[in-house]
Amino acid sequence: MLSLERLGVRYGGHVALCEVSLDVARGEVVALVGPNGSGKSTLMRAVAGLARHDGRIGFAGGARVGFMPQDFGSRAALSVLEVVLLGRLRTLALRVDRDDVDAAALLLGRLGIAELAHRLIGELSGGQRQLVFLAQVLAGVPAVLLLDEPTSALDLRNQLELLGLVRRLTREKGLATIVSLHDLNTAARFADRVAVLCAGRLHATGEPRAVFTAAMLRAVYGVEADVGADSNGVPVVTVQRACTGPQTDPTAP
Amino acid sequence: MSAADLVWAGYRRRAARRMAVLLAAAAAIVATTLLDVATGPAFLPLAAVGRSLARLAEDRTVDAIVWSIRLPVALMALAVGAALGLSGAIMQTILNNPLASSYTLGISAGAGFGAALVIVLGAALPVSEAYAVPASAFIFAGIACAGVSLIGGVRGATPEMLVLAGIALLFLFQALLSLLQYVASPEALQQIVFWLFGSLQRTTWPKLAIVAAVVALCVPALLRDSWRLTAMRLGDERAKALGVDVKSLRLRAFTLISLLTGVAVAFVGTIGFIGLVAPHVARIFVGEDQRFLLPASAAAGMAILSAASAASKLIVPGALFPIGIVTAMIGVPFFVVLILRARRAYW
Ligand SMILES: Nc1ncnc2c1ncn2[C@@H]1O[C@H](COP(=O)(O)OP(=O)(O)O)[C@@H](O)[C@H]1O
Numbered sequence: 001m002l003s004l005e006r007l008g009v010r011y012g013g014h015v016a017l018c019e020v021s022l023d024v025a026r027g028e029v030v031a032l033v034g035p036n037g038s039g040k041s042t043l044m045r046a047v048a049g050l051a052r053h054d055g056r057i058g059f060a061g062g063a064r065v066g067f068m069p070q071d072f073g074s075r076a077a078l079s080v081l082e083v084v085l086l087g088r089l090r091t092l093a094l095r096v097d098r099d100d101v102d103a104a105a106l107l108l109g110r111l112g113i114a115e116l117a118h119r120l121i122g123e124l125s126g127g128q129r130q131l132v133f134l135a136q137v138l139a140g141v142p143a144v145l146l147l148d149e150p151t152s153a154l155d156l157r158n159q160l161e162l163l164g165l166v167r168r169l170t171r172e173k174g175l176a177t178i179v180s181l182h183d184l185n186t187a188a189r190f191a192d193r194v195a196v197l198c199a200g201r202l203h204a205t206g207e208p209r210a211v212f213t214a215a216m217l218r219a220v221y222g223v224e225a226d227v228g229a230d231s232n233g234v235p236v237v238t239v240q241r242a243c244t245g246p247q248t249d250p251t252a253p
Numbered sequence: 254m255s256a257a258d259l260v261w262a263g264y265r266r267r268a269a270r271r272m273a274v275l276l277a278a279a280a281a282i283v284a285t286t287l288l289d290v291a292t293g294p295a296f297l298p299l300a301a302v303g304r305s306l307a308r309l310a311e312d313r314t315v316d317a318i319v320w321s322i323r324l325p326v327a328l329m330a331l332a333v334g335a336a337l338g339l340s341g342a343i344m345q346t347i348l349n350n351p352l353a354s355s356y357t358l359g360i361s362a363g364a365g366f367g368a369a370l371v372i373v374l375g376a377a378l379p380v381s382e383a384y385a386v387p388a389s390a391f392i393f394a395g396i397a398c399a400g401v402s403l404i405g406g407v408r409g410a411t412p413e414m415l416v417l418a419g420i421a422l423l424f425l426f427q428a429l430l431s432l433l434q435y436v437a438s439p440e441a442l443q444q445i446v447f448w449l450f451g452s453l454q455r456t457t458w459p460k461l462a463i464v465a466a467v468v469a470l471c472v473p474a475l476l477r478d479s480w481r482l483t484a485m486r487l488g489d490e491r492a493k494a495l496g497v498d499v500k501s502l503r504l505r506a507f508t509l510i511s512l513l514t515g516v517a518v519a520f521v522g523t524i525g526f527i528g529l530v531a532p533h534v535a536r537i538f539v540g541e542d543q544r545f546l547l548p549a550s551a552a553a554g555m556a557i558l559s560a561a562s563a564a565s566k567l568i569v570p571g572a573l574f575p576i577g578i579v580t581a582m583i584g585v586p587f588f589v590v591l592i593l594r595a596r597r598a599y600w
């Protein structure tokens with residue numbers, strides 16, 4: 001569905017992404033993890049066509065990409081409904097008809113925020129805003145879904161519900177989904193596969209239980225951690241402390 | 254009712270309220286325009302104005318005053334108010350800055366310099382001053398705009414850079430203008446100062462036709478982009494993610510509003526306040542869905558300038574107060590009250 005081949009992005013002289021190859025199948029959720037500045041946002045921007053890149057990005061049959069950028073807040077005097085309607089920008093006429101509004105209302109309902117429809121986006125909490133922007137992206141009916149830290153401001157329950165919904169939609173509609181996350185345990189629980197970025201390179205990719213190891217956490221994050229498993233066999237990472245001494249070079253083979 | 258019905262009903266209510274705001278604004282504009290035509294050295298009864306406008310009466314004097322003198326001026330106030338209100342709203346949107354207006358971006362200063370240049374060169378020019386001054390003002394407003402958008406065309410240019418470029422041009426043109434004023438003869442100096450105050454009194458039907466035609470051409474083109482402009486209020490990154498070609502939209506919109514402000518200030522001089530305030534007033538009433546914000550800003554600009562035009566004739570009976578001063582003196586306190594009373598943070 002989505003296939004990245006030796007993807008590279010440079011900002012000026014700075015290499016933000018280097019030789020990243022990754023395939024995402026229909027109906028698959030890939031969690032993108034890695035420390036701050038490792039290139040998660042850059043990867044998504046490149047796939048969404050917002051960053052100039054080297055290498056190849058392939059979509060099955062010109063699939064539409066839905067990209068939800070990292071949350072930067074917004075002070076616009078726009079209602080939640082208007083923001084979600086913008087997700088249908090490509091087909092939106094000057095006169096909004098009932099179908100447009102119904103599609104938006106349906107998504108707001110599925111995300112449990114239908115009652116916010118006529119509130120201003122600038123007046124919402126960070127978590128509510130993230131739900132609204134997810135609804136906006138989904139309103140565009142994408143085939144490839146890119147969510148950049150969609151849960152960074154959500155409470156525990158909303159994290160569960162949002163990621164659960166994303167996974168369900170991905171399965172139902174056969175989307176190819178990449179979600180960047182900071183919480184490895186959440187990633188392990190919701191993603192089919194994880195991809196670990198470190199300093200712009202793909203450090204590892206595979207099933208959570210294969211990728212989340214004490215050695216990976218030491219090399220990529222510079223922390224000592226125990227990796228156990230819950231009753232379903234999903235890995236559980238418990239961080240103990242920061243590594244002492246110099247961090248091992250993660251880019252070394 | 255299902256949740257979708259509730260959302261739809263809410264949407265309809267909101268749209269109806271905004272339409273009501275636009276209708277109220279239209280009524281206000283009609284009222285201020287009638288008042289504007291009625292006021293002057295000789296106050297005409299509103300009924301007589303109405304009759305003359307409807308071509309019902311055969312009063313030569315009233316007809317002459319209304320049709321040859323006051324109506325073109327009153328309509329020019331509307332055309333210029335619409336141009337400045339509309340372009341202020343779009344400037345604030347595409348530059349993501351609540352302070353953006355033709356004034357803050359040096360466009361008015363460019364026009365002022367262009368006008369002053371012709372006034373100073375005066376008799377040396379082979380063309381009639383009635384059009385040479387506006388033409389030169391328009392050209393230099395265009396140069397200011399081109400300067401701003403050249404910088405915007407640089408790769409990686411941010412809206413902040415555009416605003417800073419505009420402010421730099423503002424200072425440059427003000428310095429050049431001061432230089433012209435320094436070397437100008439006393440008569441030319443007086444003319445320059447008068448031009449800078451802004452005045453609707455130089456209006457003639459052909460000049461009005463030019464401004465009105467430009468407004469009529471630009472409005473539909475800008476409205477067509479209204480959803481894309483609304484998307485820009487969420488920031489460049491999100492707008493791009495939604496499929497907006499941000500750079501070309503910014504260039505396209507900026508070109509059109511340059512034309513609008515250029516032609517407006519060229520004929521009436523620098524009336525600074527409206528491009529800044531009209532959009533804020535409109536935003537308080539209709540929000541930032543640009544399908545409504547753009548017409549509402551234009552309407553606010555029309556109403557404010559038309560009211561100011563009437564007031565400029567009423568403040569000192571028998572004399573004409575410079576319109577630029579009136580808009581600021583009446584508008585600023587009104588604006589401050591409005592901003593303070595608005596419960597929400599609008600930017
Ligand atoms: N617009 C930009 N200009 C220059 N460097 C950038 C820009 N955006 C990101 N970077 C750099 O690229 C690297 C990757 O950034 P990013 O993809 O945002 O990381 P992440 O999302 O994983 O935290 C970082 O080193 C960051 O400093």
Ligand SMILES: [Mg+2]
Nearest residue numbers: 040041042070
């Ligand atoms: Mg990021």
